[in-house]
Amino acid sequence: MPTQHRKYKPQFPVLFFLSILFGLGWFVLLYGYHSLNPSEVNWIYAFGEDLFKGHIGWEWFRQEPWGFPLGRIEANGYPYGTYLFYMDSVPLLAIPLKVLSPWLGEPFQFQGIWGLLCVIGQMLAGMLILREFTHSNDPRGFIAGTFPADDVPHVHA
Known part of the structure; x- marks a missing residue:
């Protein structure tokens, strides 16, 4: 009887770590590190x-x-x-x-920390949804899962 080949399905901790990593990078690219400082408000006025x-x-x-x-x-x-x-x-x-x-x-x-949490959550949700459809360990799938946080309304908010 032939054995069925099971595709790899990434575990939640891996996706969670990747969403934090990509989310932090994307957020800092958009808003800078200073936006995470709770006493820094000038970036809010500039946006x-x-x-x-x-x-x-x-x-x-x-x-x-x-x-x-x-x-x-x-x-x-x-x-x-x-x-x-x-x-x-x-x-x-x-x-x-x-x-x-x-x-x-x-x-x-708190807008900086809240924004970071939102970006991480969007990336995690995108990766989890894509994981359900692909059941693959292809790195392109992980990167494609970050697209919900890269959308134009979020970038211009």
């Missing part, structure tokens, strides 16, 4: 409206007293105010970081 709006929303929320509903910013949009999620400020990070705000430096930004 334009989207990142700037998110950072300003975080700063307003950080200075705003706690209230209900959670994420409300009275200082913006007088007399009605606005909400954190309308400011593109990633409430998933902004709310816990507000608790730590007294111990965080001035200025403080």
Whole structure:
């Protein structure tokens, strides 16, 4: 009886390591190392409206007293105010970081670290999806799996 040849399917830890490696390289190529420094905000101002709006929303929320509903910013949009999620400020990070705000430096930004995590996650997802379709150890497959993070909207964000 002939034996079936099983194709190699890369393990998750290998793909995770590759996504971190490629993700860090791609992120640093796009935004530079300085964007990972939490006290460096000048890169945000240089990149334009989207990142700037998110950072300003975080700063307003950080200075705003706690209230209900959670994420409300009275200082913006007088007399009605606005909400954190309308400011593109990633409430998933902004709310816990507000608790730590007294111990965080001035200025403080998390957009760089959040962006890096997003790039790594996109690369990992692309590699995992491609792994399911190819079942191959071909290095071109790993590189092709990084394409979701290389898309034009992400590069210009």
